[in-house]
Amino acid sequence: MVLLEIAAQGVPGFAPAGGRLALRPGYNVVAADGPALRRLLEALWYPESAVAGAPRPAPGPGAPIARAGLTLVGDDGVTWRVVRDLAGGAQLQRFDPERRAFQGASPDPARIAVTLRQAGVPTPGRLASLLSLSASDLPSRRSPGGLPGGLPPQRRALPPEEARQRLAGLASELEQARATERLQDRLDGLQSRLFKLEELLRDGEQIRERLRAAEQAAAPPPGEEAVAALSDPGARIVAFGRSVARRDEALQKIAAELETLGAAEERGRPAPPWREREFLLGLAVAAAAVAVALLTGLRPVALLAIPASGLSAFLAMRWVGQDEEAARGERRRRVLQERERKARETCEREVADVRAAMKAMDVGSATELGEALGRRVQARIAAAEARERLAEWEASPETRQAAAEKARLEEEIGGVDGQLSAESGGYVRDPRSIEAEMARIEADLRSPEAPAVPAVPAPPAGDPLKALVERGAAEMSGTPGEALRAAQPRVGQLLPAISAQRFSGLLVDERGNLLVQGGGRTVPAATLTPADRDLCYVALKVGFLEQALAAAKAVAVLDDAFGGLAEPARRALARLLKQLGRAGQIVHATTDPVFREAADHAA
Helix, strand or coil, X not given: CEEEEEEEECCCCCCCHXXXXXXXXXXXXXXXXXXXXXXXXXXXXXXXXXXXXXXXXXXXXXXXXXXXXXEEECCCCCEEEEEEECCCCEEEEEEECCCCEEEEEECCHHHHHHHHHHHCCCCHHHHHHCCEECHHHCHHHCCCCCCCCCCCCCCCCCCHHHHHHHHHHHHHHHHHHHHHHHHHHHHHHHHHHHHHHHHHHHHHHHHHHHHHHHHHHHCCCCCHHHHHCCCCHHHHHHHHHHHHHHHHXXXXXXXXXXXXXXXXXXXXXXXXXXXXXXXXXXXXXXXXXXXXXXXXXXXXXXXXXXXXXXHHHHHHHHHHHHHHHHHHHHHHHHHHHHHHHHHHHHHHHHHHHHHHHHHHHCCCCHHHHHHHHHHHHHHHHHHHHHHHHHHHHHHCHHHHHHHHHHHHHHHHHHHHHHHHHHHHCCCCCCHHHHHHHHHHHHHHHHCCCCCCCCCCCCCCCCCHHHHHHHHHHHHCCCCHHHXXXXXXXXXXXXXXXXXXXXXXXXXXXXXXXXXXXECCEEXXXXXXXXXHHHHXXXXXXXXXXXXXXXXXXXXXXXXXXXXXXXXXXXXXXXXXXXXHHHHCEEEEEXXXXXXXXXXXXXX
C-alpha cells in the first residue's frame, strides 16, 4: 500500500499548506502536527470504529464542517479514496482508469474497513505496535498509570498550596524549556547554514573523487618494469602479432608433414627377407636344382636355379629399399621436431617483452594489452586535468571562505550541542504545553469553588519497553525473544549511535524483562533513567518498524519524537529512516531540518 494524498478541511490541528499533503513512496517528511495527523489517519483508516481522540468538528452553530479524504494505491493495484465527514459517515471511492475518475464503491463502514484491510491498511494493533512512533509513546512521557501522554486519565483540581508549588516547578521548567528552545533554534540555523556550505563544497569532493578514480586507474601495476621495457608499445604489439603468425604458420606446415610421416610410420619397419616364405622358397629351389644337376648329370636342370635365386635377390633388394626409406622417415621426424622447437623458441624470444607486459597488466592477449595501456594513458590525462581543476577550485576565494566558515560553524555547532545536552539532559517539553498547563492551574486557583472532576482509576502500571516487546511479538506471531532477535541487528546498529556508544544492545531474560548491554555489563532496562529508556524504546521501535516494512509494503507513521536527540544522532536516524523507506512508505510529521534534508520527499 502507498499513500498518495491526505486532505482535510476544518480539522483541528491539521493545517498544512492548502489543507492537503501529497505523498510519494519512500521517506516522506511533512510539516504537520504529528498527533493530529495520526488521529486523522486512524479516523480515515478505521471508519467502522470510534477512535479515541479522533478529530471532531467544533460544536455549536456556524462551526466549520470537518471533512477529510485519503487517496491510496492498495496492494491489489487499485487506487482507492476514502472521504469522511468526521461528524457523520464515510464514503469509499474506486478510481476508474477508463473514465479517469473516481466512482462510488460503498458507504458502509464495515465494508469499507474490509476493503481497506485487503488493500493493505494495517490493523489498529499492528499500527500501534509496529508501524507508528509518537512522542507520547516514549516511557518518559507516560503517566504513572502507564497511559501515553496523549491519553492521560481525567484530572482533578489540585489543592491551592500544591497548585502554587506546581506552578513554581512549571515556571522553572518553562524557563529551561525556553532556553532549550532558543538553543535548538540557534542550532537549527547553524545546521542549515552548514548544510548550504556542504552543498557548496560538494563540487570539490566530486573533483577529488574523480581524481582518486583516475589515479587509481593510472596506478602502475606490480610489474611496472615490464611495461616500461616496451619502448614503443604500439610497434611491439604489432611485431608480437607478426611473430605469433610466423610461428603458427611454421607449426602448421610441420604438423602437416609430421602427419604424413605418421601415416608411413604406422606401417612400421619391413620384416627381414629371411622371414618371408617366398625368399626362402627361392633359395631352396635354386639349391635343389644345382644339387639335382650335380648328382644326376642333368645340367639343364641347373638352369632353374637362376630364376629361383633371382626371386630371392629381388625380395632382398626390396627389403633394403624399404628399410632405408623407414630410416629416412625417422631422421626427417627428428629434423621436423627440432625445427618446431626452434620456431617456438624463436617466437618466445621475440615476444618475451610483450608477454611480460601482459602478465604485469593481467591481460590475456596483445589486443587487451593495447587497450589497457590506452586506458592508462587516458587515466593519466584525466588525473592531470582533475588535479589542475582541484588546484583551481581550492585556490578560489569562494572555496577558501566556505571552508573557513564551515570549520567555524562545526566548532560552534559542537559548542551549542554541548550546551543543549547540558541544558536539557534528555527530552524537554514544548514551552507551549507548559504554558497551557500553567494557565489551567492558574484558572483552577482563580475558581477554587469549581467541583473536582472525579479521577478515572488508572490501569496497573507496567514497563513500556516490556509491553512493546510483548505487543510486537504478538503481532509477529512469535515469542518476545524471537521478536527481539529479529530486530537485534538494527537495534545493535542504532542504539549505540543515539546513545553516544553508551549502550550496545538489548536482551530479553526468561521472564520477558528487557536487559540493556553497555559498558561491559548488562542491567535491567527498568532501572535506567527516563531519557535512557526513551533511547532504548526508539531503537526497539525502529527495529520492529523495519521488520514490519520488510514483511509487506506497509505505511509507517511517525511524529516529532526525536527532538531530544543530539544532532549527530538525529542525522544517523534520518539516514536510517531514508533507507527503511525503500521497503515501503514512511510518513514523518516534523519540522526538524535534519530529517527534511534526508527525506525522499518533503511536503
